[in-house]
Amino acid sequence: xxxTRRAAxxxxxxxxxLLAWQALHQxxxxxxxPGPVPTLAYLARFVPSERFAENAWATLVCFFxxxxxxxGIGLAIGVWMGIHRLSGAVGEPILISLYTLPKVxxxxxxxxxxxxxxxxxxxxxxMHGVLPVALLTMxxxxxxxxxYLKSARTxxxxxxxxxxxxxxxxxxxxIVGGLRIGFTLTLLGVLLAxxxxxxxxxxxxxxxxxxxxxxxxxxxxxxxxxxxxxLANALLLWIEHRLHRRV
Amino acid sequence: xxxxxxxxxxxxxxxxxxLELCCRLGLIDQRVVIxxxxxxxxxxxxxxxxxxxxxxxxxxxxxxxAALISVVAGFALGAVIHALPxxxxxxxxxxxxYYAVPxxxxxxxxxxxxxxxxxxxxxxxxxTAIVAMIIATLNGLDRxxxxxxxxxxxHRMGAIAxxxxxxxxxxxxxxxxxxxxxxxxxxxxxxxxxFILAPAGLGRVIxxxxxxxxxxxxxxxxxxxxxxxxxxxxxxxxVDQRWAERRGIAKP
Amino acid sequence: MTTAAADADIxxxxxxxxxxxxxxxxxxxxxxxxxxxxxLKRGEFFAVVGPSGCGKSTLLEVLAGLQQPTAGxxxxxxxxxxxxxxxxxxxxxxxxxxFPWMTVWDNAAxxxxxxxxxxxxxxxxxxxxxxxxxxxxxxxxxxxxxxGGMRQRVCISRTLVLQPxxxxxxxxxxxxxxxxxxxxxxxxxxxxxxxxxxVLLITHxxxxxxxxxxRIGAMSAxxxxxxxxxxxxxxxxxxxxxxxEPQFGEIxxxxxxxxxxxxxxxxxxxxxxxx
Numbered sequence: 001x002x003x004t005r006r007a008a009x010x011x012x013x014x015x016x017x018l019l020a021w022q023a024l025h026q027x028x029x030x031x032x033x034p035g036p037v038p039t040l041a042y043l044a045r046f047v048p049s050e051r052f053a054e055n056a057w058a059t060l061v062c063f064f065x066x067x068x069x070x071x072g073i074g075l076a077i078g079v080w081m082g083i084h085r086l087s088g089a090v091g092e093p094i095l096i097s098l099y100t101l102p103k104v105x106x107x108x109x110x111x112x113x114x115x116x117x118x119x120x121x122x123x124x125x126x127m128h129g130v131l132p133v134a135l136l137t138m139x140x141x142x143x144x145x146x147x148y149l150k151s152a153r154t155x156x157x158x159x160x161x162x163x164x165x166x167x168x169x170x171x172x173x174x175i176v177g178g179l180r181i182g183f184t185l186t187l188l189g190v191l192l193a194x195x196x197x198x199x200x201x202x203x204x205x206x207x208x209x210x211x212x213x214x215x216x217x218x219x220x221x222x223x224x225x226x227x228x229x230x231l232a233n234a235l236l237l238w239i240e241h242r243l244h245r246r247v
Numbered sequence: 248x249x250x251x252x253x254x255x256x257x258x259x260x261x262x263x264x265x266l267e268l269c270c271r272l273g274l275i276d277q278r279v280v281i282x283x284x285x286x287x288x289x290x291x292x293x294x295x296x297x298x299x300x301x302x303x304x305x306x307x308x309x310x311x312x313a314a315l316i317s318v319v320a321g322f323a324l325g326a327v328i329h330a331l332p333x334x335x336x337x338x339x340x341x342x343x344x345y346y347a348v349p350x351x352x353x354x355x356x357x358x359x360x361x362x363x364x365x366x367x368x369x370x371x372x373x374x375t376a377i378v379a380m381i382i383a384t385l386n387g388l389d390r391x392x393x394x395x396x397x398x399x400x401x402h403r404m405g406a407i408a409x410x411x412x413x414x415x416x417x418x419x420x421x422x423x424x425x426x427x428x429x430x431x432x433x434x435x436x437x438x439x440x441x442f443i444l445a446p447a448g449l450g451r452v453i454x455x456x457x458x459x460x461x462x463x464x465x466x467x468x469x470x471x472x473x474x475x476x477x478x479x480x481x482x483x484x485x486v487d488q489r490w491a492e493r494r495g496i497a498k499p
Numbered sequence: 500m501t502t503a504a505a506d507a508d509i510x511x512x513x514x515x516x517x518x519x520x521x522x523x524x525x526x527x528x529x530x531x532x533x534x535x536x537x538x539l540k541r542g543e544f545f546a547v548v549g550p551s552g553c554g555k556s557t558l559l560e561v562l563a564g565l566q567q568p569t570a571g572x573x574x575x576x577x578x579x580x581x582x583x584x585x586x587x588x589x590x591x592x593x594x595x596x597x598f599p600w601m602t603v604w605d606n607a608a609x610x611x612x613x614x615x616x617x618x619x620x621x622x623x624x625x626x627x628x629x630x631x632x633x634x635x636x637x638x639x640x641x642x643x644x645x646x647g648g649m650r651q652r653v654c655i656s657r658t659l660v661l662q663p664x665x666x667x668x669x670x671x672x673x674x675x676x677x678x679x680x681x682x683x684x685x686x687x688x689x690x691x692x693x694x695x696x697x698v699l700l701i702t703h704x705x706x707x708x709x710x711x712x713x714r715i716g717a718m719s720a721x722x723x724x725x726x727x728x729x730x731x732x733x734x735x736x737x738x739x740x741x742x743x744e745p746q747f748g749e750i751x752x753x754x755x756x757x758x759x760x761x762x763x764x765x766x767x768x769x770x771x772x773x774x
Contacts, residue, residue: 006337009336032360089251094255097480100434105472108456109280111457112462196443206352229348230344233343233344233348234344237343394592394594397592401584402613408613416600419600495642
């Protein structure tokens with residue numbers, strides 16, 4: 001009963017957001033900001049189109065590679081810095097200050113190295129995602145209670161058994177939290193790269209639409225990306241909560 | 248400084264030295280990356296010539312303004328939402344999703360509505376920063392121990408005195424975490440917006456320098472941004488940690 | 500007990516007090532306390548023991564004026580208590596209520612500063628209270644640097660400087676280990692003797708109640724009522740050494756007789772309680 005009330009309250013928030021959109025639309029005019037209804041109508045026509053599919057596919061491919069890099073490198077750094085205490089102590093502040101840096105500043109360097117290519121966009125996306133994955137993996141490993149290691153020894157577990165049956169499950173929820181934030185930021189990085197300089201992808205589609213004053217298309221792409229990110233986040237958050245409850 | 252601190256300094260020095268060496272030896276093309284020493288020289292020259300001063304002041308001014316608006320409005324909104332549990336519950340999924348959505352996709356929308364001026368940039372700065380402050384405020388007010396309300400009544404304190412003398416100081420370290428996040432997020436929001444499209448500002452100048460192959464100017468300003476952002480963020484981070492330590496709050 | 504002389508001897512009193520927590524969306528109404536009568540004599544040390552959730556803390560908060568009784572009246576020094584904590588009552592809570600943003604000294608001075616007491620007087624009273632609680636060398640420390648027991652002493656100092664005539668202690672040592680609790684008990688006895696205040700102690704520890712009090716009220720499971728009032732007969736100059744006396748065993752034994760069934764009830768075994 002409480003769950004349904006919550007769902008209802010959240011629905012009310014969504015409706016309020018739609019109404020605010022409509023009100024803003026009335027305020028600034030249809031050319032600058034189309035209302036929700038024409039946008040959704042445009043969305044229904046645009047999403048099945050070839051042009052959308054091509055650009056969405058380009059973004060997805062780029063995002064997939066960037067995510068692979070973020071997770072691979074982030075987990076490797078995180079595990080290493082979590083296990084090797086000295087590296088962790090030395091590296092953590094460096095990673096934190098890199099994390100808070102506006103990484104867009106560095107995009108021209110990436111462009112100078114890779115040119116206007118897929119690898120440049122992938123690298124830039126991965127630059128955003130690596131740090132949270134590494135930082136949270138490190139903290140997950142550090143936060144494993146020492147009593148687990150003691151129990152593993154009293155149970156005469158081998159090194160690999162200890163890692164598989166004790167350390168990995170204990171650290172998993174927090175690592176998944178890092179993967180979730182890494183997912184979000186990698187997507188942001190890829191989209192920023194596409195918005196700044198690219199000939200394909202949803203990010204460049206938005207910028208083109210803005211320059212051609214096609215507000216409906218611009219909003220449509222924004223809404224699609226919004227929904228994609230929100231759903232993916234909800235899914236990862238759900239997994240994270242399940243893991244936390246289990247522990 | 249501790250041993251770890253020295254090692255960290257050495258690691259950074261070696262990294263910069265290696266980059267310098269690679270550039271000097273031609274392992275890295277100077278058309279791609281210029282040696283760090285030349286970046287520093289270019290930055291000093293640029294600062295002395297005063298060419299970029301206007302842009303520098305403009306950008307840091309906008310960051311400051313956006314951070315200020317976010318902190319003040321974020322705290323006020325957080326306090327109001329905290330007082331209304333049902334509103335808060337329904338907003339929770341919204342907060343949990345907010346930073347998962349790349350809000351930059353709405354920057355072009357802002358430009359279309361407000362025109363190509365400083366307003367959309369300030370708004371993007373606020374949009375990236377304010378929710379962090381709201382969440383930190385909610386978090387801080389949640390951590391105010393219930394027993395403080397009883398202590399206040401034993402001392403026959405009114406609602407305002409209780410809020411100012413007990414609840415605010417109790418929540419203060421968490422609120423500061425919000426300030427720290429708001430500043431660094433405002434930085435990211437403003438610079439990224441200027442980068443993508445802006446009439447002026449550091450982001451725009453760097454992006455122009457890139458298009459004009461003016462590597463010296465580009466790397467000088469990049470270095471400036473990185474130095475300022477790092478110093479500000481590290482300062483806030485250290486103050487935050489000190490405060491948490493003194494209050495015995497465990498922070499990740 | 501209607502003569503003026505007898506009334507003057509009664510420092511605080513609850514008569515016919517009940518407390519029912521009103522129903523909320525998630526919970527039905529809860530009858531937490533009473534009806535119950537209690538008269539605290541001036542200068543006595545009274546302890547209330549009972550199983551967890553029996554309404555002990557509710558009793559303290561009603562007496563302090565932190566909660567309104569649903570029925571009945573609360574009197575303190577001849578006046579009805581309603582809605583406000585009267586002057587002259589000091590409360591020490593179970594939770595750590597020290598202010599982590601203030602030094603130990605400023606914590607202790609908090610109430611005096613609010614009351615606008617002169618600076619010299621504040622200094623005298625705070626230094627005195629900190630010395631009495633053994634906190635002098637920690638005056639400049641922050642609570643986070645102290646142990647749980649030390650922080651509770653800070654809270655006691657903060658109450659003490661206001662020179663309360665009735666001190667209410669709500670399981671102040673609940674979070675401390677058993678040995679520290681005995682030592683803190685000695686401190687409380689010293690404090691009680693020196694201030695001459697009336698003390699009401701809420702506790703779930705039978706030994707603590709037996710060692711500290713002049714009288715002990717054994718409380719039933721919810722709704723809380725007094726099952727028995729035990730008079731200990733200790734001299735005023737007692738300390739924790741009395742735990743080795745045979746009388747101490749008799750008192751704790753009697754309290755356990757009173758409370759065994761009630762504790763089982765609060766554990767959720769009514770059948771066992773009957774047997």
